[in-house]
Amino acid sequence: xxxxxxxxxxxxxxxxxxxxxxxxxxxxxxxxxxxxxxxxxxxxxxxxxxxxxxxxxxxxxxxxxxxxxxxxxxxxxxxxxxxxxxxxxxxxxxxxxxxxxxxxxxxxxxxxxxxx
Numbered sequence: 001x002x003x004x005x006x007x008x009x010x011x012x013x014x015x016x017x018x019x020x021x022x023x024x025x026x027x028x029x030x031x032x033x034x035x036x037x038x039x040x041x042x043x044x045x046x047x048x049x050x051x052x053x054x055x056x057x058x059x060x061x062x063x064x065x066x067x068x069x070x071x072x073x074x075x076x077x078x079x080x081x082x083x084x085x086x087x088x089x090x091x092x093x094x095x096x097x098x099x100x101x102x103x104x105x106x107x108x109x110x111x112x113x114x115x116x
Contacts, residue, residue, distance in 0.1 A: 052084075052110035056103050060086045063099060064110045074101030 053063045053076075065081030076099045083092040 050110040050112075051078075052108050053078075053099065053104055054106040054108075056105045062086065063094075063097075065094075065097070068096075071101075074104055075099065076101070076104075 049066050050064060051067055055061055055063065062084040063081055064084055065078030068077040068079050070076045078099060079096045081094040081097050083094055
């Protein structure tokens with residue numbers, strides 16, 4: 001992680017390391033033992049490559065997809081994206097999209113889809 005953070009800082013010296021750190025830790029959960037030791041293990045219910053994004057102006061809609069890239073304004077390019085309606089409990093395939101950063105409220109891991 002330190003090497004990746006250093007390389008990012010060299011390429012973009014004035015940028016925050018928060019988002020790359022966030023992307024690095026996706027797909028893991030933290031466990032603390034009784035003596036304070038810290039362990040990380042993969043979370044079984046989540047797909048680290050797939051993100052769920054909550055939208056600022058549409059609280060009942062979520063966007064899920066795999067992140068291809070982002071910029072300093074948090075504009076994101078997502079692939080294999082889906083629009084998930086919370087109220088209707090439906091999904092709509094969108095494909096590759098550009099999501100503007102000012103519409104993003106929250107970024108989290110998306111749960112793995114059930115395979116029948």
